[in-house]
Amino acid sequence: MESPLNHPNDDRFDLDGDTLHEECGVFGILGHSDASTLTALGLHALQHRGQEAAGIVSFDGRQFYAEKRMGLVGDHYTDPALLAKLPGTMAMGHTRYSTTGEVALRNVQPLFAELGDGGIAIAHNGNFTNGLTLRRQIIATGAICQSTSDTEVVLHLVARSRHSSTTDRFIDAIRQMEGGYAMLAMTRTKLIAARDPIGIRPLVMGELDGKPIFCSETCALDMIGAKYIRDVENGEVVICETQPDGSISIEARKPARPTPERPCLFEYVYFARPDSVVSGRSVYGARKRMGMNLAKEAPVDADVVVPVPDGGTPAAIGYAQASGIPFELGIIRNHYVGRTFIEPTQSIRAFGVKLKHSANRAEIAGKRVVLIDDSIVRGTTSLKIVQMIRDAGATEVHIRVASPMIYHSDYYGIDTPDPEMLLANQHETLESMCKFIGADSLEFLSIDGLYEAVGGEKRNDQAPQFTDHYFTGDYPTQLTDLTGRDKNEPKKVSLLKEAG
Ligand SMILES: O=P(O)(O)OC[C@H]1O[C@H](OP(=O)(O)OP(=O)(O)O)[C@H](O)[C@@H]1O
Numbered sequence: 460m461e462s463p464l465n466h467p468n469d470d471r472f473d474l475d476g477d478t479l480h481e482e483c484g485v486f487g488i489l490g491h492s493d494a495s496t497l498t499a500l501g502l503h504a505l506q507h508r509g510q511e512a513a514g515i516v517s518f519d520g521r522q523f524y525a526e527k528r529m530g531l532v533g534d535h536y537t538d539p540a541l542l543a544k545l546p547g548t549m550a551m552g553h554t555r556y557s558t559t560g561e562v563a564l565r566n567v568q569p570l571f572a573e574l575g576d577g578g579i580a581i582a583h584n585g586n587f588t589n590g591l592t593l594r595r596q597i598i599a600t601g602a603i604c605q606s607t608s609d610t611e612v613v614l615h616l617v618a619r620s621r622h623s624s625t626t627d628r629f630i631d632a633i634r635q636m637e638g639g640y641a642m643l644a645m646t647r648t649k650l651i652a653a654r655d656p657i658g659i660r661p662l663v664m665g666e667l668d669g670k671p672i673f674c675s676e677t678c679a680l681d682m683i684g685a686k687y688i689r690d691v692e693n694g695e696v697v698i699c700e701t702q703p704d705g706s707i708s709i710e711a712r713k714p715a716r717p718t719p720e721r722p723c724l725f726e727y728v729y730f731a732r733p734d735s736v737v738s739g740r741s742v743y744g745a746r747k748r749m750g751m752n753l754a755k756e757a758p759v760d761a762d763v764v765v766p767v768p769d770g771g772t773p774a775a776i777g778y779a780q781a782s783g784i785p786f787e788l789g790i791i792r793n794h795y796v797g798r799t800f801i802e803p804t805q806s807i808r809a810f811g812v813k814l815k816h817s818a819n820r821a822e823i824a825g826k827r828v829v830l831i832d833d834s835i836v837r838g839t840t841s842l843k844i845v846q847m848i849r850d851a852g853a854t855e856v857h858i859r860v861a862s863p864m865i866y867h868s869d870y871y872g873i874d875t876p877d878p879e880m881l882l883a884n885q886h887e888t889l890e891s892m893c894k895f896i897g898a899d900s901l902e903f904l905s906i907d908g909l910y911e912a913v914g915g916e917k918r919n920d921q922a923p924q925f926t927d928h929y930f931t932g933d934y935p936t937q938l939t940d941l942t943g944r945d946k947n948e949p950k951k952v953s954l955l956k957e958a959g
């Protein structure tokens with residue numbers, strides 16, 4: 460796939476190949492004697508957010524240490540010898556799924572630079588919608604980039620800032636960035652956390668043994684027995700600093716113009732772990748309510764409710780409870796296969812789907828089955844699973860999807876394919892889509908049904924409470940790299956066709 464953030468007519472900046480991308484996870488801790496081990500454990504809990512690569516940077520009071528590996532956290536960071544190479548009481552890590560820049564070691568985060576006043580490491584979940592525009596500008600003025608990641612631009616901007624303190628330089632840098640970001644930065648004495656002005660990507664603050672922690676999701680805090688303190692607010696920068704007496708100061712700043720928060724709905728639909736609490740809402744509870752609303756909006760006469768595991772399971776429980784139809788595990792998932800949505804090529808994806816699910820015939824044969832999935836992106840999963848359920852002897856197969864149709868690409872840290880690859884854009888009608896998948900019926904949750912499930916009220920079209928462009932085409936920021944506009948030009952663009 461051609462990255463939407465690459466200018467099609469400028470080969471120098473065609474940094475990406477035909478890949479699918481998703482999210483990343485970040486974790487950082489300051490002042491703890493087990494900093495790098497705790498970071499490895501935290502990253503393990505955030506593995507679902509990025510499976511391409513993982514990295515950890517630590518600082519022991521004298522120097523920075525960095526270890527980066529392609530592959531899963533558990534494949535590398537369980538080795539005591541590797542963790543021993545990451546000494547010190549401050550550490551920060553990242554699990555990557557690329558959105559800009561290829562899958563290569565040079566793009567694995569945290570990224571690190573030596574500046575005039577010491578080193579700085581940064582870790583980023585999200586994607587900058589003006590990253591390539593700024594990259595061009597800095598390269599034109601002589602910068603030598605070490606990676607093809609959008610994140611690297613932040614290091615250059617920190618280096619160039621005229622402010623005197625590292626914190627002010629970091630803030631100066633991120634103020635120039637557009638898009639979605641939950642970022643951590645680490646200097647010799649500080650751990651800094653920052654979230655984009657509308658809070659598209661999640662970031663929470665916790666504490667273990669009195670030491671501050673920042674991470675993408677609360678499940679990483681639970682993993683290490685840490686206490687949740689609060690979410691880093693949209694547009695907020697929180698600076699934790701080790702003082703000469705060993706104490707840690709915490710300062711919160713709001714450099715961005717106050718704007719209402721608009722967290723990403725897809726965190727609730729698919730990405731976040733169900734045991735996480737995102738922006739104060741249980742992901743599991745939201746998914747169950749999606750299923751309940753779906754049962755009200757799209758009832759069906761059936762004998763059994765079957766989730767498409769894992770993503771569809773909480774919504775299927777909600778659907779079964781609201782409809783009174785028995786819930787059964789009619790599909791068994793092989794847990795040794797990764798998340799198909801985030802595998803790097805379509806051919807590997809198709810293979811992965813086949814390896815991943817198998818029908819539990821005893822619960823399906825002779826029954827009218829309603830399958831519940833959290834989302835349909837390309838339709839690969841639905842197509843295969845409907846056939847599999849029929850082959851297992853189901854008399855009818857109905858699909859209910861716990862989110863609306865996806866029409867638009869994401870530019871904030873999730874990779875959805877090009878719009879023409881999305882199933883919703885390949886069919887004029889729901890009937891045609893249903894026929895293609897081979898189901899007896901197909902229905903999607905409405906956007907209001909989704910909003911109510913997550914936030915308790917319908918979408919406010921004048922001021923939407925969530926980021927939801929993949930369903931609606933309503934991009935909440937400018938898309939400078941895509942449109943060629945810079946941020947001083949008139950407001951937000953909507954260049955993709957309207958959902959509907
Ligand atoms: O329409 P498609 O292109 O097939 O994509 C949608 C599917 O991908 C996701 O599952 P995935 O297997 O990634 O993850 P999960 O096991 O966490 O549900 C999602 O839950 C859907 O089942």
Ligand SMILES: NC(=O)CC[C@H](N)C(=O)O
Pocket residue numbers: 480481482483484555556557558559560566568583584585586587608609610872873
């Ligand atoms: N998915 C993400 O959050 C990716 C972070 C960053 N844009 C990268 O590609 O490395």
